[in-house]
Every structure is written in C-alpha cells, then in structure tokens.
Amino acid sequence: MENTTAESYGLDLKFLNESKHSVPLLLMLFINAFVNICGIVFDTFLIITTIKNRSLHNACHILIALQRLSSIFGFFQLFLPLSVLLWPSSDQRSFFSNSTCFCFQSVLFAFLVNIFTLMFAIGFDRLLCVFFPIWYRKRNAKFYSAVLFILSVLYPLYTTNLLYTNLLAQPNDKTMCTMGSSLGHDGVIIATFANICIIYSSVICYLILYAKLKWDERKANGITVFASPPFIFKSISLILLLQVVGWSGGIIAFFVVSIHFGDDDLNLQKFLANSVINCFVCVCGTFETPVLFFHSSEHQKAMRKEWRNIVQLVKKCSPTTFGRNNKIGTAVVLVVSRPGKPTAKIRGEFGPFNPRIVSAAPKLADQTTAH
DSSP, rough: OOOSSGGGGTHHHHHHHHHHHHHHHHHHHHHHHHHHHHHHHHHHHHHHHHHHHHHGHHHHHHHHHHHHHHHHHHTTTTHHHHHHOOSSOOGGGGSSSSSHHHHHHHHHHHHHHHHHHHHHHHHHHHHHHOHHHHHHHHHHHHHHHHHHHHTTTTHHHHHHHHHHHHHTTTSSEEEEOOOOHHHHHHHHHHHHHHHHHHHHHHHHHHHHHHHHHHHHHHHHHTTTTTOOHHHHHHHHHHHHIIIIIIHHHHHHHHHHHHHHHTOOOOHHHHHHHHHHHHHHHHHHHHHHHHHEEEEEHHHHHHHHHHHHHHHHHHHHHHHHHHTTTTTHHHHHHHHHHSTTTOOOHHHHOOOOOOOOHHHHHHHHHHHHHHH
C-alpha cells in the first residue's frame, strides 16, 4: 500500500497548527484579502467601463484594461495559501498536490507577470504616441495592438515553463502553493531579475516621456497648443511612484525574505513577512485604478456615464421607487386606515410624495368613507 503520511510528503504539520492559531498572521491575511477584493471590484468596474464606451476603444486603453484583467487574476493568487490555512483539518489533505497547484498557478502566475509586460507595453505605446504622432495616427490600430499583446504574453509563457519544470517533476508531492514553492529556488531568482528589468524598462519609458513633454513645454514659450497640462506630469509622477516603490520595492523585498529564510516556505516568520509585503504590493496595485480615473479625463467621462447608469438601475430596483410609482393608491390607503393623521405624518412615514397627490388624498379618502 502506498504510504500517504505527512512525513512521506515532507510536510511540517507543526507549521500548519501554529499558523492556524497565529492571530497576527490570520489578521494580516484577512486584511490582505479585503484589499484584494477592493482591487478586484475597482478593476472590474474599469474593464466594464472600457468595454461599454467606444471612446476607450484604442490601443492604450485596451492595454490598460488587459492589465487590470491580469491584476484581477493576480489578486486571486493570495487565496491559494489562505485556503490551506483555513482548511478545517490539519493534515496533508490541507495542502495542494504539485499537479493541482500547477493547474492553478499556470493561470494565476502567468496573469500576474503579464501585469509587468503590459506595464511596459503601455509605457512604450505612450512613447511612440509622443515621439511619432503622425505615424501613430496613421498606423493600423488592430495590427499594432495585436503585436503589442502577443509580445506581452511571451514572458508569461516562459514562467509557465518554469512552473512546469519545478512542480511536475514530483506531481504527487504536497505544497502550500505559494509563489516561492511553485517556482523553486532557481525560478525565484530568474523571475525576480526578469520582473525588475521589465519594470525599470517601463520606468525608463516614462522618464523619457516626462523629459520630452517638459522639453516641448519649454520650447512652446507659453503657446498653449504645444504646452502640456500640469496634470499629465502629476499623473506620470504617480505612475512612476507606484511602479518603483510599489511593484519593484515589493519584488525586491520578497527576494530578500526568500534569501534570508531559505527555500522553506513552511516557516511562520517567513510566511508572516511575505504576507506583510504582499499586502503592501496589493495596496499599491489597488490604487492604480483610482489614480487612473482621477487623472484621465476620458476615463472620468466614461465613469460618470456608467455611474449614472448604475444609480438609475438601483433606483428602479429599490422599494422606495416602487412606492413612488404607486403614490395615489398608497396615500388613499393610508388616509382611510388612519383618518386622523395629518399630511406631515404621511410624509414622514412614506417619504416625500408629490404635493399635488398628497393634497388630493384627503378628498379621495372622504369619497371612500362616504361610500
């Protein structure tokens, strides 16, 4: 008979028991989960806004929507190790097999690293738009967008190969299914170096863009047709701050923790440190969408339009609106059942009726009681 004990899988069930009773770890994981849910809601709203508004159907905005879609899948990655900690039992059944972990991580981690490649694609697209405006207007938009998207998925495909090499070498072994355990030691080093290179490549694109806009503004000498609005520079500065401090800072911190604690993911201190870093990175990722809505006039117009649609839909579905659509009948029933109540009481109990309908209600009530 096959031995399926915890020791045969190399599991440290002591870590699982300690982590289930670690208040700081569970608190940090739940805070992280809340931040991730907020990020998923923001990103979903942006994607829906992009799909429903034709003014956002250009290469840059489509790439932004695809990046937010990748971010949603990246946010879901936290819930893999969280599900292990929240599993009722404390044995090997709580863990994922390597083959099951590969099925999840091959999708989630590929989308996660696709955030960085799309980040570079967006910066490169903005660079081409500023330096070659005439060519940019005349280009084949569909072919151009397809080329950028295809190039952006090459690196995620490579990371999938890293996961395949590490996880499926021993498919029946058990794992927490964290990023570190999924990639392995060599995979963590390769992915860290590649992610940092891609992030700083996009930072270089934005720095060149910033310098070009500043040069054009100085060259304009007060001519508004060439001068760039101040919010463009503020927007670029915030993007650089989120990319340098948020993403690259988080990736470097993950790497330092991995080097300090080694390859053992079943270490409570390492898991807690990674949870704190992950929460910081997710907060930075969550703020990207509000920053975009705040500084992009096109997204603001589309957001207001979608928000009005949501408000109208809520009003149609709310009970108050249903009552307002039946004002005369509701007022008559009230006056008949409570003939001594004043009009002010009617307003207080049933909301602000139309004054003409309220004034007509006593007359209708008198006719009803007379019969």
